[in-house]
Amino acid sequence: MAELLPELLAVRGVSVRFGGVQALTEVDLTARAGDITSVIGPNGAGKTTLLGVINGAVTPLGGSVRLDGADLSGRPIFERAAAGVVRTFQNLEIFSNMTVLENVMTGGHLHAGYTLLDSLLRTPRFRREEKRLAALCREKLDFVGLAHKAHLPAADLPYGEQRLLEIARAIAVEPKLLLLDEPAAGMNNKETQQLGAIIRRIRGELSIGVVLVEHDMELVMDVSDRITVLNFGRILAEGTPREIQDNPEVVAAYLGED
Template sequence: MMPAANAVSPAPPAPLLDVCAATVRFGGIHALTEADFAIARGSVTALIGPNGAGKTTMLNAITGMVPLTSGDIRLDGADIAGLPPHKRAAAGVVRTFQNLEVFTSMSVLENVMAGRHALTRYTVAASILRTPGFRRAEAACREAALDCLEFVGLADEADTPAGDLPYGKQRLLEMARALAADPKLLLLDEPAAGLNSKETARLGDLIRAVCDRRHVTVGLVEHDMELVMAVSDHITVLHFGHPLAAGTPDAIQANPEVIKAYLGEDE
């Protein structure tokens, strides 16, 4: 049956994250200038661009690490631009960093439990006295951490000192710790940095599994274009702090402005 001529198409769903006209200035330097960036719920959305394009600044603005000079940031329709980083994390915005940030003297399991502890609810007195409520909360925290380690393939390394893990596995540990915080939105800042091709391929499978199996929306900043094109549903390109293009991986690869500014073009 043909739809009625005056039928109205349903509006597209609101994005989980909507950054509108974000501007960030450091003195006279404009790191972002009225930059828009949206991440659809249930997607892997990549943010790419040359060095200095403002990608990490965008993640820092979203997570509250740097303040906006102007603009809006909304998560699930709620304004989070004025919230401090820990409240944004509590609202479900969790990130990893370019440089490894693991507690090398703690075990792998303890590292992941540290990511979960923000969700626990007990007092300092309860932890000192080891009350039944404290023991239940710690058991639940441990169980959730082990589940995250199983997901990234590090369950057998739970008791290993984190500093003894090879670099590639430390990257997986960061992912497990971030997942333990139960994010709505997981922001990954160059997660493939320093990985070999086999490790990068495994990381790509894991990123897709985070979205498809754990139902966590993912924002990805990455320079490895093979990885970006393989895992992303949507891509936004920044160039000198301005949005240059946005679209599917196929559209971005075919966009002449993107080719000229970032991906490179044959003579």
């Protein structure tokens, strides 16, 4: 039996309620270092709410979130980002008035080695750090295949490339854990295949753990090491892609088979 990889993310007993709606009930989720962990389920199952709990956008009624052994419960989004949790969103969140490179540098600035005063006075330290960050961010653009478009306005990119730009910006933060919320939404088959290859490389080449929320079952089954299925805010099943495919309840409810 293969030895289990160490836990990177441990969500335990998380419950969330919005008014009269119980969005999550006693949900556990484990993502191990070196794994791509997917969360699937129908609309309203609680998938995006769960990502919000992990990155600090949603405050649960109870439960805990730990990253690499450190308790993140109650900590705000910016502290979780500094600790290594970064998220992309269902809806595009790019800065259309900036260039492609400038968009990615907004992620890299989390690790900028200068002060606000350096920035205002444009000191030598500021200029050195900006040059270093620009080089780092060009590497991230190259990783997703957009280096040749670094100086174009972000708004000029096709939709699929704007999705990849979001991912480049996220990995520029150099996170431990990347939360991807429906990254294939609106992509065609070729773009989705490219996205799958990039997600695998993020795990394999950058050693970043990935939690993926996605409706494209072909992509999920192709890239995932483990899958958690949510149903009405509760865990329905957990397992490998094969185990999930062979689970009669999952097949009937989520994969569209009888």
